[in-house]
Amino acid sequence: MLELQGIAVSPGVAIGRALVFDREGYRITRCLVAVGEDEREWERLVDAVKQAYDKLESSRQSTTAQLGERLGNIFSAQQQILHDPHLQSELESLIRTKTYSAEYAVSEVFTKYASAFRKATSTFLSERAADIRDVERLLLEGLTGQPTATLKQLPHEAIVVSHDLTPGETAAFDREKVLGICTEAGGPGGHTAIVARGMEIPAVVGVGNFLHNIRSGDEVIVDGHLGRIIVSPDEATRDHYMQRRRFRQSIATQLEEIRDLPACTSDGVRIELMANVEFPNEALSCIARGADGVGLYRTEFLYLGRDQEPTEEEHYQAYAQVVRDMQNRPVVIRTLDLGADKMGMTMLAEPENNPFLGLRSIRLSLRNPALFRIQVRAILRAACLGDVRIMFPMITTLDELRSARFLLRSVSEDLASEGKHIQCAVQVGMMVEVPAAVLMLDRFIDEIDFVSIGTNDLTQYTLAVDRSNDSVADLYQACDPAVLRLIQRTQQIASEKKKSTSVCGEMSNNPAYALLLAGMGIRTLSLAPAAIPILKKAIRSVTIGQCEAMAWRALRLSTAREVDAFVMNQLAGLVPEIVLQA
Amino acid sequence: MRPADKLVRAAAGFQCQIELERAGQIADCRSILSLLTLGATQGSELVLRAQGPDADEAIRVIRLMFDQQFDELNVEQST
Numbered sequence: 001m002l003e004l005q006g007i008a009v010s011p012g013v014a015i016g017r018a019l020v021f022d023r024e025g026y027r028i029t030r031c032l033v034a035v036g037e038d039e040r041e042w043e044r045l046v047d048a049v050k051q052a053y054d055k056l057e058s059s060r061q062s063t064t065a066q067l068g069e070r071l072g073n074i075f076s077a078q079q080q081i082l083h084d085p086h087l088q089s090e091l092e093s094l095i096r097t098k099t100y101s102a103e104y105a106v107s108e109v110f111t112k113y114a115s116a117f118r119k120a121t122s123t124f125l126s127e128r129a130a131d132i133r134d135v136e137r138l139l140l141e142g143l144t145g146q147p148t149a150t151l152k153q154l155p156h157e158a159i160v161v162s163h164d165l166t167p168g169e170t171a172a173f174d175r176e177k178v179l180g181i182c183t184e185a186g187g188p189g190g191h192t193a194i195v196a197r198g199m200e201i202p203a204v205v206g207v208g209n210f211l212h213n214i215r216s217g218d219e220v221i222v223d224g225h226l227g228r229i230i231v232s233p234d235e236a237t238r239d240h241y242m243q244r245r246r247f248r249q250s251i252a253t254q255l256e257e258i259r260d261l262p263a264c265t266s267d268g269v270r271i272e273l274m275a276n277v278e279f280p281n282e283a284l285s286c287i288a289r290g291a292d293g294v295g296l297y298r299t300e301f302l303y304l305g306r307d308q309e310p311t312e313e314e315h316y317q318a319y320a321q322v323v324r325d326m327q328n329r330p331v332v333i334r335t336l337d338l339g340a341d342k343m344g345m346t347m348l349a350e351p352e353n354n355p356f357l358g359l360r361s362i363r364l365s366l367r368n369p370a371l372f373r374i375q376v377r378a379i380l381r382a383a384c385l386g387d388v389r390i391m392f393p394m395i396t397t398l399d400e401l402r403s404a405r406f407l408l409r410s411v412s413e414d415l416a417s418e419g420k421h422i423q424c425a426v427q428v429g430m431m432v433e434v435p436a437a438v439l440m441l442d443r444f445i446d447e448i449d450f451v452s453i454g455t456n457d458l459t460q461y462t463l464a465v466d467r468s469n470d471s472v473a474d475l476y477q478a479c480d481p482a483v484l485r486l487i488q489r490t491q492q493i494a495s496e497k498k499k500s501t502s503v504c505g506e507m508s509n510n511p512a513y514a515l516l517l518a519g520m521g522i523r524t525l526s527l528a529p530a531a532i533p534i535l536k537k538a539i540r541s542v543t544i545g546q547c548e549a550m551a552w553r554a555l556r557l558s559t560a561r562e563v564d565a566f567v568m569n570q571l572a573g574l575v576p577e578i579v580l581q582a
Numbered sequence: 583m584r585p586a587d588k589l590v591r592a593a594a595g596f597q598c599q600i601e602l603e604r605a606g607q608i609a610d611c612r613s614i615l616s617l618l619t620l621g622a623t624q625g626s627e628l629v630l631r632a633q634g635p636d637a638d639e640a641i642r643v644i645r646l647m648f649d650q651q652f653d654e655l656n657v658e659q660s661t
Binding site for chain 2: 070073076077080081084085086087113116117128132
């Protein structure tokens, strides 16, 4: 059994067989073999080379016959690559001295050559990388005895294991077959995280190097709550997770019964449960889960994995679909919240030393007004179709808020002068994610209609910790007393002015924290759609007085650990039926 | 790609060690990957070296291949 810690980016637990992909999206088996089996591995490779050579020979002959010798010779050159003495001796040395499996050796050596060629300045050489990849694929097919799987067509249900996934690969995912995802690289804001959350596929990223320890077919558990990967689990661990799975299934039927009931405490205080969504097609699953609206419509997906900016029409269609599907329930659309590096739009990206402190989010939008205006136009147009609210992310200074509002006003004047029908009274909110915004909130509050606390970034900026950095990730605790005080202050200032405060970070997904937030006076929570039913159950099981008592105590504790232990313990006492006793 | 392929096939016919050098980088003529890594294109300046019993003959044949620009020259095994 091998246990690895990564970053949890999409909740849920998946148990299944691994399908390991290398950087190029081929399936490979990266692993070592037992000492003494090197001779067998080498013979497997020799066989595979012979098979591949014969295949190339028949391709060469048929191509020569049909299209002439010139084209036929392409295969002759690939045969030379296959028999290249340097390549062969490198393969042999990896297998014999480093006990690499034949597949792993092939993948390592070919990747090395392919990337050296790709980096070459001459286009001739960089195109040769494709020849090398072709030969590699042939060899791997010979070794595994089956065509190499691609992510688009998985042969069976599996947990996808890879170094990293490109936006194209994740977009092509077959939801039916991909049970879970784990990658060596990646962070909480990357496209793998975004797509996995949107598809509700449990995912752990940023695990670090581990592909050499896993083979396709190994049993893997992806724990998307704790950010843990378990390879070849022992009996006890598997039982533990299977038990949790049964528990969740049994609770799911109970939750189904309260789906259409409001999220009210037993003494009648209404807590609005809104959904965080990534993709337009999620709106229907929000309704199915009994969401009161969309509290955070992330719009980053429109920009991911493409070279060109999305058009106004693309924005509009994406927003209109959600607004229509939500049938007059509120939809809070957040303007673009990524760094230029994450958008794949390289023309906007300068390499930055500290991307989280750099040109991202609202800063990026204000710096690129043409791009920003397109999005705002589409939001205002979609606002005619229902209850749409606009929210600016990562506001740090009053100037930023005013610039954004100024742009909003000018866009709506443009639309009006074009004779477009627009909704004038769109509510405008800001996300509170930076401590500066909390400290100055009394100045912001008169210029906005609502605030939404993004606890992920607020935690990161308050505690000065990059949660995608393994070495400090344990410092990242949304329940840290410092973060709780900022939330409390935000709620107090907003409620004095009768403005609503919602919490839309991952913190709201946890029923224990959600009750704590309710006790602090928060009446709107926005969370992953999948977490809504269980949270509704928790809220309907308590009185607001119990939540307030919990908050009173929690706010007097001094460390994140104390807070966490206290609230989890409280939840177990108040709503025992949703807490699985370990 | 085609010239490299032909070079490797020609070199395989000799016993001697044959090397091509471009801008300080040396490639083994028996290895197509090593030849390709030179990144030599039309007009590149190359040094041809051979060491072994049939070195002179190897130099003569390979020079001829370059001179004829790898045209449909049939390289005989000339040991």
